[in-house]
Amino acid sequence: MVKNQKLCVIGLGFVGLPLGTTFAELGFAVTGIDASPRVKESLKQGRAHFAESGLQELLDRVLGKSFHVADAVEKGAHDIYIIAVGTPIDDSTKEPMMEYVEGASRTIGKALKKGDLVIMRSTVPIGTTRKIVLPLLEEESGLTGGKDFDLVFAPERLVSGKALIELKELPQIIGGYKGEKDVVRASALFSTMTPFIVPVENLEAGEMGKLIDNTYRDLHFAYANQMARLAEKVGVDMTRLASDVNNGYKRNRIPTPSPGVGGICLKKDPYLLMYSGKEYGFHPFLTESAREMNAQMPLHVAERALVLLSAAGKEPSSSTVFVLGFAFKGKPVTSDTRDSPTTTVVQALQKAGCKVIGYDPVVPSDHLASLKVEPASIEEGFKRANAVIIMTNHPEFESLPIEKLIASMAKPAALLDGWHLFDPSLFREIPDFYYAGVGNN
Numbered sequence: 001m002v003k004n005q006k007l008c009v010i011g012l013g014f015v016g017l018p019l020g021t022t023f024a025e026l027g028f029a030v031t032g033i034d035a036s037p038r039v040k041e042s043l044k045q046g047r048a049h050f051a052e053s054g055l056q057e058l059l060d061r062v063l064g065k066s067f068h069v070a071d072a073v074e075k076g077a078h079d080i081y082i083i084a085v086g087t088p089i090d091d092s093t094k095e096p097m098m099e100y101v102e103g104a105s106r107t108i109g110k111a112l113k114k115g116d117l118v119i120m121r122s123t124v125p126i127g128t129t130r131k132i133v134l135p136l137l138e139e140e141s142g143l144t145g146g147k148d149f150d151l152v153f154a155p156e157r158l159v160s161g162k163a164l165i166e167l168k169e170l171p172q173i174i175g176g177y178k179g180e181k182d183v184v185r186a187s188a189l190f191s192t193m194t195p196f197i198v199p200v201e202n203l204e205a206g207e208m209g210k211l212i213d214n215t216y217r218d219l220h221f222a223y224a225n226q227m228a229r230l231a232e233k234v235g236v237d238m239t240r241l242a243s244d245v246n247n248g249y250k251r252n253r254i255p256t257p258s259p260g261v262g263g264i265c266l267k268k269d270p271y272l273l274m275y276s277g278k279e280y281g282f283h284p285f286l287t288e289s290a291r292e293m294n295a296q297m298p299l300h301v302a303e304r305a306l307v308l309l310s311a312a313g314k315e316p317s318s319s320t321v322f323v324l325g326f327a328f329k330g331k332p333v334t335s336d337t338r339d340s341p342t343t344t345v346v347q348a349l350q351k352a353g354c355k356v357i358g359y360d361p362v363v364p365s366d367h368l369a370s371l372k373v374e375p376a377s378i379e380e381g382f383k384r385a386n387a388v389i390i391m392t393n394h395p396e397f398e399s400l401p402i403e404k405l406i407a408s409m410a411k412p413a414a415l416l417d418g419w420h421l422f423d424p425s426l427f428r429e430i431p432d433f434y435y436a437g438v439g440n441n
């Protein structure tokens, strides 16, 4: 019986906690391990340390029952280990930092017994599971991979905000070290959770499959953003144009442009692919250009906001800018602020001398404080601001009484609608009011 097997999840972040608690609810005995005192403390008090739809309720149901948070991994106490630690990029070198993966591999290696299965779930450069994880597991355990224990790469492909739904809906890719017994074992585990399993050639295919997904998305969004920049020059509304050319024409799905492409995965995974390219002797230049295009967008937004202020006769040093949306995306709703384009916009505005005040429906105010942004309610923010920037498409922003809020602003004033939430024609006739969007004027 697969459910008799004891699971241990290393890393209880945006990936490990939803996964571990979902397996716990499915009937597995799950132990969660995290190196961060903040994470452990929060979980020991019964609180999820980030917002994810349904996660707190799930945690309430399983914590202390089938899901336990431990300080250390007990030797020989588990049958299946899942590595879900972070794989960030070094900001200066843009190269992956592998120390968390190395640490988790060593921790598991020390506890590993014959017959166990290790599942690598963190997103990594191609070759990591074979070249880094496997040797560390073998070194620490004295066991031989493929003979004494099994090893697979099984990527996480969910979007935060819909994690608990997608864990049960998305196909699970699995690439094995030996590609036989290991994949069968991991498939039996994931089949208790997901509708179907997609076995891929080997560990490297699994690792590359994950990177292909995210770099494709980054490229796709970069395409729309590039066209938005051109549309601004031409004087055409790119959001409307994308919708018009998609209308009834099934071959293409051109996305809506955006004020930046953020989030830990879409911003980081292109660098993991570029790093892999270097390792294997091929330069994936399309991926590089796409990343550059998307990385420019928040700076472009900040520049446009400063141009609007100038048109309104305001110096940055005497301007207050109200920023709405600090999470890296608005939909599905998340409190995740990692690699949020808003951070870049705020810092650029502050550097220019602006005072920035802000609001987000789910991001805690201490994040705003860490950016030196004063929290404000929506009504207060509009009243106090010389310019307003909408940075995410959070559902609350879509239903703002925008005309009333604009009427409450002292004129001259400006609005930059980064997500085209409102019809630009609403603003063009307002006296002393300056409007711009991403991909339209």
Ligand SMILES: NC(=O)c1ccc[n+]([C@@H]2O[C@H](COP(=O)([O-])OP(=O)(O)OC[C@H]3O[C@@H](n4cnc5c(N)ncnc54)[C@H](O)[C@@H]3O)[C@@H](O)[C@H]2O)c1
Residues within 6 Å of the ligand: 010, 011, 012, 013, 014, 015, 016, 033, 034, 035, 036, 039, 084, 085, 086, 087, 100, 101, 103, 104, 107, 121, 122, 123, 124, 156, 157, 158, 159, 160, 264, 265
């Ligand atoms: N966030 C997402 O939506 C998402 C989606 C798909 C894939 N991924 C990938 O999954 C991996 C994890 O991402 P995340 O968003 O959950 O990261 P995270 O930073 O939220 O969580 C990782 C956790 O691992 C812990 N940790 C680090 N080293 C440890 C160790 N040696 N032992 C125990 N705990 C340790 C950290 O304290 C942290 O809480 C990354 O590779 C990421 O790229 C993330």
